[in-house]
Amino acid sequence: MSRFICPNCEYVYDEAAGNPREGWSAGTAFADIDADWTCPDCGVREQVDFTMIES
Amino acid sequence: MAIQAEVDGQLVQWRDSKRYLWLIGSIIPLIPLATWGLYAWTGSGLSWWFGPFFLFVLVPAVDLVAGLDPNNPPDELIESLEGDRYYRWITYAFIPLQIAGLAWAAHLFGGGTLPGIDGPLALVDKIGLAASVGIVAGIGINTAHELGHKKVEHERWFARVALAQTFYGHFYIEHNRGHHARVATPADPASSRLGETLWEFLPRTVSGSLRSAWALEKKRFDRQQKSHWSVRNDLFNAWSFSVLLWGALMIAFGWQILPFLLLQAAVGIWLLETVNYLEHYGMKRRVLESGRPERVNPSHSWNSNNIGTNVLLYHLQRHSDHHANPTRRYQALRDSKDAPVLPTGYAGMIVLALVPSIWRAVMDQRVLDHYDGDLTGTNLHPRVAATYQRRHGAQVAA
Numbered sequence A: 001m002s003r004f005i006c007p008n009c010e011y012v013y014d015e016a017a018g019n020p021r022e023g024w025s026a027g028t029a030f031a032d033i034d035a036d037w038t039c040p041d042c043g044v045r046e047q048v049d050f051t052m053i054e055s
Numbered sequence B: 001m002a003i004q005a006e007v008d009g010q011l012v013q014w015r016d017s018k019r020y021l022w023l024i025g026s027i028i029p030l031i032p033l034a035t036w037g038l039y040a041w042t043g044s045g046l047s048w049w050f051g052p053f054f055l056f057v058l059v060p061a062v063d064l065v066a067g068l069d070p071n072n073p074p075d076e077l078i079e080s081l082e083g084d085r086y087y088r089w090i091t092y093a094f095i096p097l098q099i100a101g102l103a104w105a106a107h108l109f110g111g112g113t114l115p116g117i118d119g120p121l122a123l124v125d126k127i128g129l130a131a132s133v134g135i136v137a138g139i140g141i142n143t144a145h146e147l148g149h150k151k152v153e154h155e156r157w158f159a160r161v162a163l164a165q166t167f168y169g170h171f172y173i174e175h176n177r178g179h180h181a182r183v184a185t186p187a188d189p190a191s192s193r194l195g196e197t198l199w200e201f202l203p204r205t206v207s208g209s210l211r212s213a214w215a216l217e218k219k220r221f222d223r224q225q226k227s228h229w230s231v232r233n234d235l236f237n238a239w240s241f242s243v244l245l246w247g248a249l250m251i252a253f254g255w256q257i258l259p260f261l262l263l264q265a266a267v268g269i270w271l272l273e274t275v276n277y278l279e280h281y282g283m284k285r286r287v288l289e290s291g292r293p294e295r296v297n298p299s300h301s302w303n304s305n306n307i308g309t310n311v312l313l314y315h316l317q318r319h320s321d322h323h324a325n326p327t328r329r330y331q332a333l334r335d336s337k338d339a340p341v342l343p344t345g346y347a348g349m350i351v352l353a354l355v356p357s358i359w360r361a362v363m364d365q366r367v368l369d370h371y372d373g374d375l376t377g378t379n380l381h382p383r384v385a386a387t388y389q390r391r392h393g394a395q396v397a398a
Helices: B021-040 B047-065 B075-083 B085-107 B123-148 B153-164 B169-180 B198-224 B234-253 B255-279 B309-310 B319-324 B345-355 B358-369 B382-395
Strands: A001-006 A013-014 A050-052 B002-007 B010-015
Touching: A001 B255, B002 B075, B010 B075, B021 B047, B021 B085, B021 B123, B021 B309, B047 B123, B047 B169, B047 B345, B085 B123, B085 B153, B085 B234, B123 B153, B123 B169, B123 B255, B153 B169, B153 B319, B153 B345, B169 B198, B198 B234, B198 B255, B198 B358, B234 B309, B255 B345, B309 B345, B345 B358
Parallel strands: none
Antiparallel strands: A001 A013, A001 A050, B002 B010
């Protein structure tokens, strides 16, 4: 399970926890998230912009 | 009061010259009280129109006299400045004042009287009061905007409360996830196009933003494989605050106040959307080879350092930095040297925008200059494309 960070606002997507509110249940791999999904906190960066911080 | 931080053994100090000026923003929700005071003092029915007079005459005049404030906090201190809770309490305090002002006005819409107001207000006076309360409502959307961008959950709920007065709860969804993602592209209903008049823009942004907010929430629920007809849908829970607020006011003061509630909401929405019109007029992000628009940068928003409007609107005019860092708190927003600058503050520009020919005369050449005369770089309104090609197309070659 990896963690990915929004390069703009430092929101972190943790694959283990997912983001159920956004529709990504716990365990959803980051690669399975829509490429045009925007950061839920800042709305400025999209899935493809995130960087991996921990694998 | 100076803030300081130690960076590489060096002490960085900075004093926020606007620290106490931010309290001036709390004048806005007191506008309804000011109309009462003015009326009790002068007995003139014009008193009820004080809100528009304040925003469209007094504030632009202050901007012209008080001038610019280019003061920026140093990078090293942004974090401690954002952490100072004093600043956020100023925005929280706006909301109860705003609601109290609306309730007070509703009492008068319902035919009530008060010391200094002997009989029920005449229709024209009620319309003036609705316009004044609507100005508060519109700037309340700005307060909601500041709070709705924050990562702290209770601030996002405060944003919904501030939006209740205008029934504009969907703004918080569409603005954060729609407008910020698509700003300065032809696809964004809230980015105005070169040659588009304010009056063309208004129906496009109001209807487009609502449809987009609806689609964003539906998509979020589709991903969860649930129906979006749910109280967890942020549109419905935000609108429910309006149902509660308007419902309570109508129970207390009679259903006859409804036309005035609608009028003040329309004024508030008009004010907010007019500010939207100023913020990105004619701006377009280049489309990259991948088909995605380039990243938002300071060149995509109109800015102003006029201190009068900036203090009243919580630095909204430092709009480039806001789009670069949407979650950054207002007190820490910075002026960007690369950003295009409006000739005066937002308040004065709203007045110019009312008359399309004046707006075009002031703004169109500035947009073209910003793109070195290249009309293809601008977000050109399709309706005027042919005319603008004829008129300005030659500037590229020149």
